Amino acid sequence: MVALARFDTEGRWEETWVCDGLVRQHLAPTGVQFGRWPLRPLPAPGGLDAVQAAYAEELADLGPDFRLHSADRVALAPGDARWPALRQQFLAEHRHGDAEIRFFLSGTGLFYLRSGDGFLGLLCEAGEWVALPAGLAHGFDAGEAPAFEALRLFGQPEGWVAEPTGAALPALPLYDDFVAQLLEQVGEELEG
Ligand SMILES: [Fe+2]
Secondary structure (H helix, E strand, O other), X not given: OOEEEEEOOOXXXXXXEOOHHHHHHHHHHHOOEEEEOOOOOOOOOOOHHHHHHHXXXXXXXXXXXXXXXXXXXXXXXXXXXXXXXXXHHHHOOEEOOOOEEXXXXXXXXXXXXEEOOEEEEEEEXXXXXXXXOOOOOEEEEOOOOOOEEEEEEXXXXXXXXXXXXXOOOOOOOOHHHHHHHHHHHHHHHHHO
16 A cells, blocks of 8 residues: 655654555655556566566556666565665665656555655555656665565666765654554544
């Protein structure tokens, strides 16, 4: 289930949305697109040609701002020795010179996106994709014990090339805290 939370400039959690329509509506001002694709078999490691063959129709629907030139696949499991360094790299707020799309083949991940004066936290899971436009400041986390596999599709032939914003960010909750707070909020709403 997708979830989107809005944070103010100080990192205070302001509002939460969990249905697709509301998530899309509140992502729209940032130029970020969100959706679902069917999970189809892909050859490993599944370069751009394989992804384009499997998802030709879906990729065409993304429109002209998302012309893709490279693809790779990232898979992380709890205890992966690469994760501490990768986590710092992904968490540090950055921009790409062109579009970046992530399609989750399994597991979950959390994006932080700049939105106006504040931030949006977008939690995605398997079958969901997010398309970030060129230049949007963002970060990503998957928690202390990452468990996801995602296709990464890039508008630039070099793949993942990032420009750090170097911005001093407020203390936004990392993946594990985000999920815990989200579950608390959903529980409170259900109790009414
Ligand atoms: Fe990125």
